[in-house]
Amino acid sequence: MNPNEARKQVLLVCSSxxxxxxxxxxxxxxxxxxxxxxxxxxxxxxxxxxxPGAYRLVVxxxxxxxxxxxxxxxEFANRHAAVLDAMPSAYFSVNIVARKPAKDRxxxxxxxxxxxxxxxxxxxxxxxxxxRLDYPRYGTLDRLIIRGIMWxxxxxxxxxxxxxxxxxxxxxxxxxxLCEAVPAGDTATPVVEGGARAA
Ligand SMILES: Cc1cc2nc3c(=O)[nH]c(=O)nc-3n(C[C@H](O)[C@H](O)[C@H](O)COP(=O)(O)O)c2cc1C
Numbered sequence: 001m002n003p004n005e006a007r008k009q010v011l012l013v014c015s016s017x018x019x020x021x022x023x024x025x026x027x028x029x030x031x032x033x034x035x036x037x038x039x040x041x042x043x044x045x046x047x048x049x050x051x052p053g054a055y056r057l058v059v060x061x062x063x064x065x066x067x068x069x070x071x072x073x074x075e076f077a078n079r080h081a082a083v084l085d086a087m088p089s090a091y092f093s094v095n096i097v098a099r100k101p102a103k104d105r106x107x108x109x110x111x112x113x114x115x116x117x118x119x120x121x122x123x124x125x126x127x128x129x130x131x132r133l134d135y136p137r138y139g140t141l142d143r144l145i146i147r148g149i150m151w152x153x154x155x156x157x158x159x160x161x162x163x164x165x166x167x168x169x170x171x172x173x174x175x176x177x178l179c180e181a182v183p184a185g186d187t188a189t190p191v192v193e194g195g196a197r198a199a
Contacts, residue, residue: 010057010058012042013043018137027168031176035179058088058090060090062091067111078121088182090124091125099155106128111128133146133165
């Protein structure tokens, strides 16, 4: 095992294409660090060699694109299901459907329910956050399709619209709940890491 892994308390695994899920993970990292926990934030593409069992809490955050959670997240969840189920673990999804009050909770968001049906892992804490709409950032086809979906569902359709739907107070509350879930241990020396990307 990588000795750096053993010294960290919380593992945050992130799947993000346009950056909003990463921004949410970075906020959660700050909340955990403020409470004295050391955090390793790693992107799902770099998580192949990560040993979740080396941590006291594992949190997975994943964006939705075209109705799908990243296949690598599902593979990670299934590969490590037994280890994750035996320890504190949490999952959250980031999608645009969650901007709707009727679909903004773990129990009412279709992507969360679909994810939990598709994995053997049963995370102890589950949440969902609304993401960001950023038409100028998208390619022509993606922009056309997403605008069509927004038109159908009553969302913003102006071609240059950029809207962050994320409720940061809810993200902070989730972060505080994660702090409560980290079991106390004998190596709990606070390690505060800086930098935007995973250590
Ligand atoms: C190409 C594309 C497809 C998307 N498909 C969906 C979708 O099927 N359902 C949904 O709720 N949100 C969808 N979204 C919205 C994203 O989930 C949202 O923008 C989120 O913030 C993306 O997270 P990321 O910035 O971490 O990649 C889509 C966004 C894009 C750009």
